[in-house]
Amino acid sequence: QVQLVESGGGVVQPGGSLRLSCVASGFSFSDFTMHWVRQTPDKGLEWVGFMRSDGSNYYVQYLRGRFTISRDNSKNMMYLHMNSLSADDTAVYYCAKQGAASAPYFDSWGQGTLLTVSS
Amino acid sequence: DIQMTQSPSTLSASVGDRVTITCRASQSISNLLAWYQQKPGKAPKLLIYKASSLESGVPSRFSGGASGTEFTLTISSLQPDDFATYYCQQYNSAPYTFGQGTNLEIK
Numbered sequence: 001q002v003q004l005v006e007s008g009g010g011v012v013q014p015g016g017s018l019r020l021s022c023v024a025s026g027f028s029f030s031d032f033t034m035h036w037v038r039q040t041p042d043k044g045l046e047w048v049g050f051m052r053s054d055g056s057n058y059y060v061q062y063l064r065g066r067f068t069i070s071r072d073n074s075k076n077m078m079y080l081h082m083n084s085l086s087a088d089d090t091a092v093y094y095c096a097k098q099g100a101a102s103a104p105y106f107d108s109w110g111q112g113t114l115l116t117v118s119s
Numbered sequence: 120d121i122q123m124t125q126s127p128s129t130l131s132a133s134v135g136d137r138v139t140i141t142c143r144a145s146q147s148i149s150n151l152l153a154w155y156q157q158k159p160g161k162a163p164k165l166l167i168y169k170a171s172s173l174e175s176g177v178p179s180r181f182s183g184g185a186s187g188t189e190f191t192l193t194i195s196s197l198q199p200d201d202f203a204t205y206y207c208q209q210y211n212s213a214p215y216t217f218g219q220g221t222n223l224e225i226k
Contacts, residue, residue, distance in 0.1 A: 044206070044217060044218075044219050044220055045163070045206055045208070045217040045220075046217070047213075047214055047215040047216065047217070058213055060213075060214040061214065094162055094163075099153075099165065099168055103151070103168070103169075103210065104210040104213075104215055105151075105153035105165065105168045105208060105210050106153070106155075106163070106165060106208075107165045107168075107174065108165075109162035109163055109164070110162060111161075111162055112162055
């Protein structure tokens, strides 16, 4: 069965950087567009961005330039590189598998990894 | 960006009740809407996509409807496992946006 496991969360000081990882199994990872979604109690669920199997990507406008998604299809891994972190980035970060080509709903999610930005 | 507005924010109901949650999009999304269920401390779980298509393995008591920019999630007969928070999500155009959630609680 499909499994997604995130890691890399933790406590980071404001202005710091962090990389989150997501390892996938149970499906042909290289064939699917993968997404990052974050969740906070205040703002709810927020889509962060995606990377297609061909490496093309797209981000929510207000995170462009600070957040970068990459993937390594040979390792079934996706990453989220985050820079210039602030308290507003404190959230649970989920990786999610796109349900179908050209249909970006999310049919599988990881368990999430918590990022806390605090001094 | 497309705004998704869910109502109600909280819904109190009993086992066996029929309940409906509504999600309204700020513009046409061509029925490209998904519904998710989330329980505390867990990731969201896909229930319905393309407004009314039931995800594999999801009980048939869940159904989705659409009329223009208004979408509904109906649970025909609430079961104890259904008390959770429900979210809609549009995927017509990026950025893909979610509703603010409906907390379905036991009356």
